[in-house]
Amino acid sequence: MQLLEIQSSVRQDRSVSRTLVSKFIYQWQLFHPEAQHQLRDLGQQPPALITAEWVAANQTPAQDQTETTKALLAESDALIAELFECDRIVIGVPMYNFGIPAHLKAYFDNVIRVGHTVGYNRDTATFKGLLTEKQALIISSRTGSYAPETPAATMDFCVPYLQFLLNFLGIQHVDYVEVPYQGMGGKIQQQATETAIARLMELAEVW
Numbered sequence: 001m002q003l004l005e006i007q008s009s010v011r012q013d014r015s016v017s018r019t020l021v022s023k024f025i026y027q028w029q030l031f032h033p034e035a036q037h038q039l040r041d042l043g044q045q046p047p048a049l050i051t052a053e054w055v056a057a058n059q060t061p062a063q064d065q066t067e068t069t070k071a072l073l074a075e076s077d078a079l080i081a082e083l084f085e086c087d088r089i090v091i092g093v094p095m096y097n098f099g100i101p102a103h104l105k106a107y108f109d110n111v112i113r114v115g116h117t118v119g120y121n122r123d124t125a126t127f128k129g130l131l132t133e134k135q136a137l138i139i140s141s142r143t144g145s146y147a148p149e150t151p152a153a154t155m156d157f158c159v160p161y162l163q164f165l166l167n168f169l170g171i172q173h174v175d176y177v178e179v180p181y182q183g184m185g186g187k188i189q190q191q192a193t194e195t196a197i198a199r200l201m202e203l204a205e206v207w
């Protein structure tokens, strides 16, 4: 069993998403002591933004790849290999301006590649995610509360989008724990954090 931890907060010390992801993984490892653990820290080490040259390299057939195009795709290839190797993915994601952090978007631009992580059927014009047999957990911190089934959920372009991207890649089993009211202070923040931690501890036993 291989667990990939993806962190996307730009904060290190005071990051709620980092803290809760770490708590979850610590607890989960008690039930899976044999599991390998790999960290992909996008907040600290963002992937390169894709460029016109990158897109052209990505569209170049395998037999026509050169040292230059291979070098342009090397980081993306490594990120994709890391994804294929893992069985479980835990993603810490703060909401930034109602969406995902730019570093995490850059990551998906690097790993969503037709012919590598997504298959395309020309006859039916349909895509099929190739990252099957995996499951993911999203832990998302935010100052508001955008819980599914509430009116505010329509303002959450972070987690529904992330869930869609994971599904598009072929990862159908996606769990989600919201950590709302971060930065509000007081009892409301404390209770929300405790509720999220309790849910994560329960999930760690069965995940």
Ligand SMILES: Cc1cc2nc3c(=O)[nH]c(=O)nc-3n(C[C@H](O)[C@H](O)[C@H](O)COP(=O)(O)O)c2cc1C
Pocket: 009, 010, 011, 014, 015, 016, 017, 018, 093, 094, 095, 096, 097, 098, 099, 141, 142, 143, 144, 145, 182, 183
């Ligand atoms: C640039 C930026 C944009 C933010 N935008 C939102 C937002 O749109 N909605 C929200 O509820 N919180 C927003 N927040 C608050 C963060 O989601 C919240 O502080 C969260 O705890 C950050 O995650 P972290 O503690 O892991 O760094 C924003 C914070 C930053 C730094």
